[in-house]
Amino acid sequence: MEQLVLKRREFTLLQAFIYQHIGISLGDHKIYLVQARLAKRVKQLGLESFGEYYDHLVADTKGVELEYLSSLISTNVTSFFREQKQWEFLKAHLPSILERTGGKLRIWSAACSTGEEPYSLAMFLAEHIPNVTQCDIKILATDVSSKVLKIAMKGIYSQKACMSLKEGYLRKYFSPIMVENEVCYRINDMLKKQIIFREFNLVTGQYSLFAQKEFDIIFCRNVMIYFDKPTQNALIERFHTMLTKEGYLFIGSSEALTDMKKEFKSKSASIYQKG
Structure with missing residues (x-):
């Protein structure tokens, strides 16, 4: 399938929409990041351009697509006991x-x-x-x-996600469970x-x-x-x-x-x- 290219005019529209509705301020240099994160979604919806995707966002009065956009644009990097x-x-x-x-x-x-x-x-x-x-x-x-x-x-985390935890914490506050043939850990209901x-x-x-x-x-x-x-x-x-x-x-x-x-x-x- 031909790669979708985010044109500058389309980016400006999305940039303003994201700032107004999500609050994230995207600099002009973020155009390639936005293209990379949204391209798959645009194709999933059967749209042919980012301009069509912008029109889809504006027409979505129930906010379903805005919610999806928020998940794609925001960076969700975290771990236990950071800093x-x-x-x-x-x-x-x-x-x-x-x-x-x-x-x-x-x-x-x-x-x-x-x-x-x-x-x-x-x-x-x-x-x-x-x-x-x-x-x-x-x-x-x-x-x-x-x-x-x-x-x-859900409070269920992979072994990789739990790597930053002390062994004692893992034993005390989590229970091991199998998820799709992989050992994962579920946080205790008390917490x-x-x-x-x-x-x-x-x-x-x-x-x-x-x-x-x-x-x-x-x-x-x-x-x-x-x-x-x-x-x-x-x-x-x-x-x-x-x-x-x-x-x-x-x-x-x-x-x-x-x-x-x-x-x-x-x-x-x-x-x-x-x-």
Whole structure:
């Protein structure tokens, strides 16, 4: 089959659509990445050009194709216990956080992808909070992609996905199961019950759904690098509003709140605290 080529005019249309509806800012140099990620989908739909695909997106008032597009454009790279220094920081400050909250803990894993981050949080808390079952812990895990959320809600991971886990964690918090003749691992129901998975777009989502909700900790790692500066600033302002006093925001190691430090105190690289 002849290779589909994304023309500059078509890319400009898709670029604007993706920014408006998903919030991801794609530079002009991303044209080949968009072509590579969308070509298969265009062919699946029986369309002959990216221009026809754009028309299909605009005509899809139910948002089914937008959801599919979100999954194709967003990068879902994750693993258990990423960025070790952040977990060390959290371990050191967990007693003071719990003292401040009276044993009640609300955490938001924004852009949770396939679930490794919220499950890492649940395991971490189970390991480092004495009498953890007596605490009131809830973890909200959201992502723009329903595709990755379905994987997260199942809580079943391949051996490769579990390579970053300590052997003790694997034995304690997972059960081995066979999936298509391959040994995989399923997260324990005890941890699953602490996590609520929801589809949510950080840029275009209705934040009114979070009314009356305050979080002690927000994880939003390696997401803002895809947004332009105004979108980043708007998102950080929302996080600031939604955090409790002295609550923590964890971002990716390649990110920084360069223009927002007046709202947050920098505690360590990629870790900020609300004043």
